[in-house]
Amino acid sequence: MRSPVAISLPSPTDAARKVADLAMSVEVMRKRKLFNPLRLDEAIRSSIDVMRYGPFAGVVLHAAHRNPSAPAIIDEIGTLTFKDLDEQSSALARGLQAEGITEGTVIAALCRDHRGLVLTMVAAGKIGARLVMMNTGFAKPQFADVTAREGVKAVLHDGEFVGLLDAIPRSIPRFLTWVDESDGADPRTPTIYDLIGKQSREKVSAPGKPGGMVILTSGTTGTPKGAPRDRVSPMQSAQFLDRIPLPSNETMFMAAPIFHGTGLSQFTIGIALGNTVILRRKFNPEETLRGIAEHRASTLVVVPTMLQRMIDLGPEILAKYDTSSLKVIFAAGSSLSPDLCKRTADIFGDVLYNLYGSTEVAVATVATPAELKKAPGTVGKPPVGCRVVLFDDEGKRVTKVGAVGRIFVSSGLSFGGYTDGRNKEVIDGLMSSGDIGHFDADGLLFVDGRDDDMIVSGGENVFPLEVENLLADRSDVHEAAVIGVDDRDFGKRLRAFVVPGPDSHRDPEEIKQYVKDNLARYKVPREVVFLDELPRNATGKLLRKNLAEIAID
Structure with a gap:
């Protein structure tokens, strides 16, 4: 039985650590060119804008002041400069105010990656509206539940999602952010550009306080929970930049969806660094290579399944595109198999950085290319300002090398609780990530699986991720997923789902024997099921519940 949530008071050691982290954060941001030490006035101005308007609107204002004519985003329509973003978002902010959307109003954005979403995010910050970042993969029940729970008073959405809005009251105003002729949207529905065209583009007065954002959890097992992002500090950018050398004043290709934490964090930092960000509404692996x-x-910012699909295009297609300009491939959102780490390095060079975290804890660790080469599959070490500790089920610290424990994280970006009032378990000021893991002798963290994915089969603890990684390492396997299913004799047993490569024999016994040759007997799947693809949500997270519902003959 696990111990209850523990509460501890700050110690002198904690205070000293915070002072040291602050000094290191400033140095990281200087080194990564997030600010110029010779222009402290600009740094102060940027910090004030972030505190007044929120992180995203604040960095856009900073970039517009520093280099207004530079291209900020390039989407399927064309290019917007930082000045364009600033002025058009000011007009949109006034247009929304004219529609009764003011400071503190909760609004939702249901958009793919394009200028309409970006303008919505900046405008919401400028008027102090609270913005809920909706998942574009929602079904009607999820969308309706989140809208009601968060108290959404208006929805800004792409035309393709018009059918979802049937699930919410017609009294909730809606504004279109992107329209294609095939969407079937009501032509009477106003667009954000209708609002922009009627208003002044002059600077908008700052709200009394920032409205903040609500990011939703992945929702792989039900209605996603809301994780508010109300506490902001420019210093927290150092957690991403400490171990990841994101370039400045260059070009970033944003393949990951911005509505989720991975895309949102890197888009914000990319803009803060003065980069031009390439946006595409839908991910296509070859089009991504062409765009790079x-x-x-x-x-390149991706979730691992996107990287997998790019690499699986094969050598002939990969060779058609010159991707030598890539200095950083930023991957986060789900686990990276050792095989994917090695194949990425073979194709793109030593440019892969693997960030481990969650919607709730934000940043936990980062693995550098050198660490991934030395220990494929590791999630690395904590950056400045982050701590990672393992605890057992009784809340006692796990310190032995290789010993498995529950992963707890301390980060200035960690959330303060879900919008429904619930929270994650906290011990000694560190929050549970919900994962199980271990450290190796070099202090590198490995994630062994979700806390609730572990099964007990015949009295033995089994983590499906270990078997998944083993199977993914086969040349004839594109992807693999392993789940626990009920078993009359052993309590639980493993079932493997395999997406085969072109050279696969599709032989279940061959797969079982391979596991038996490499792992303990109790880790061998009883069944092996071949699928054309694994079920995933819009952020690339594996939907294990869907796998469990597949009927097996």
Whole structure:
């Protein structure tokens, strides 16, 4: 039985650590060119804007002041400069105010990655509206539940999602952010550009306080929970920049969806660094390669399943595009198998950085290319301002090398509780990530699986991720997922789902024997099921519940 949530008071050691982290954070941001030490006035101005308007609107204002004519985003329509973003978002802010959306109003954005979403985010910050970042993969019940729970008073959405809005009251105003002729949207529905066209583009007075954002958890097992992001500090950018050398004033290709934490964090930092960000509404692996080559992108932001799909295109297609401009591939959102780490290095070079965290704890650790080469599959070490500690089920610290424990994280970006009032378990000021892991002798963290994914089979603890990684390492396997299912004799047993490569024999016994040759007998799946693809949500998270519902003959 686990111990209850523990509460501890700050110690002198904690205070000293915070002072040291602050000094290191300033140095990291200087080194990564987030601010110029010779222009402290600009740094102060930027910090004030972030505190008044929120992190995203604040960094756009900073970039517009520093280099207004530089291209900020390039989407399927064309290019917007930082000045364009600033002025058009000011007009949109006034337009929303004219529609009764003011400071403290909760609004929702249901958009893919394009200028309409970006303008919505900046405008919400400028008027102090609270913005809920909706998942574009929602079904009607999820969308309706989140809208009601968060108290959404208006929805800004792409035309393709018009059918979802049937699930909420017609009394909730809606504004279109992107329209295609095939969407079937009501032509009487106003667009954000209708609002922009009627208003002045002059600077908007700051709200009394920032409205903040609500990011939703992945929702792989039900209605996603809301994780508010109300506490902001420019210093927290150092957690991303400490171990990841994101370039400045270059080009970033944003493949990950911005509505989720991975895309949102890197988009915000990319803009803060003065980068031009390439946006595409829908991910296509070959089009992503083409975009990297065309724009000479130095940074690519992905979730692991996107990276997997790019690599699985094969050598002939990969060779068609010059991706030598890439300096950083930023991957986060789900686990990276050792095989994917090695194949990425073979194709793109030593540019892969793997961030481990969650919607709730934010940043936990980062693995650098050198660490991934030395220990494929590791999630690395904590950056400045972050602590990671393992605890057992009784809340006692786990310190032995290789010993498995529950992962707890301390980060200035960690949330303060879900919007429904619930929270994650906290011990000694560190928050549970919900994962199980271990440290190796070099202090590198490995995630062994979700706390609730572990099964007990015949009295033995089994983590499905270990078997998944083993299977993914086979040349004839594109992807693999392993789940626990009920078993009359053993309590639980393993069932493997495999997406085969072109050279696969699709032989279940061959797969079982491979596991038996490499792992303990109790880790061998009883069944092996071949699928064309694994079920995933819009952020690339594996939907294990869907796998459990697949009927097996």
